[in-house]
Amino acid sequence: QVQLVESGGGLVQAGGSLRLSCAASGSLFSLYVMNWYRQAPGKQRELVATITRGGSTNYADSVKGRFTISRDNAKSTVYLQMNSLKPEDTAVYYCNVFWGRDDYWGQGTQVTVSS
Numbered sequence: 001q002v003q004l005v006e007s008g009g010g011l012v013q014a015g016g017s018l019r020l021s022c023a024a025s026g027s028l029f030s031l032y033v034m035n036w037y038r039q040a041p042g043k044q045r046e047l048v049a050t051i052t053r054g055g056s057t058n059y060a061d062s063v064k065g066r067f068t069i070s071r072d073n074a075k076s077t078v079y080l081q082m083n084s085l086k087p088e089d090t091a092v093y094y095c096n097v098f099w100g101r102d103d104y105w106g107q108g109t110q111v112t113v114s115s
Contacts, residue, residue, distance in 0.1 A: 002026055002104040004095050009109030012085055016113070020080040022095030022106055029076035032099060036069060036080045038091035038111075045094070049080060063089075085113045 003025040012018055024032065033052050039045040049069035050058045057069050068081040078095060092108040 002032075002097055002099055002102075004097065004104055004106035006093065006095055006106040006109040009093060009111045011112045011114065014085060014087055014113055014115050016085050017081070017083045018085065018111060020082070020093055020095075020109060020111075022078045022080075024076045024078070024095075024097070026076070028099070030073040032097045034069075034071060034078040035096040036078070037094045037096055038089075039094070039108075040088075040091040043091075048093070051078060082111070085111075087113045087115045089113050 004022055006020060006022045008018060008020040010018060031053055033050060035050045036048045037045050038048050048060050048063055049067055051069045051071050059067060066084045071078045090111060090113050092110050094108045095106045097104050
């Protein structure tokens with residue numbers, strides 16, 4: 001079992017920044033490939049960013065150059081730094097890990113970007 005708890009969402013004006021955090025339970029965090037997803041109202045959940053155990057990263061085209069995923073293995077936490085936010089970034093953001101045979105999700109954190 002892996003428990004994931006997100007924090008850091010909120011309301012921000014367009015052009016602003018937010019940093020999301022996701023704390024994971026257990027002692028195997030350094031082995032996890034961690035993902036951030038988001039889901040906007042009426043839309044499917046989409047993959048935003050991924051960071052491997054070695055620190056390699058990948059981003060959706062829509063956030064490249066604006067978002068940065070990082071991890072702190074000592075704190076078992078993954079971050080998503082979001083800069084130059086746009087109204088279309090408004091969504092519930094979830095962190096995720098697939099481990100063993102199971103897919104684990106946090107409860108989500110709301111990000112709202114006003115124009």
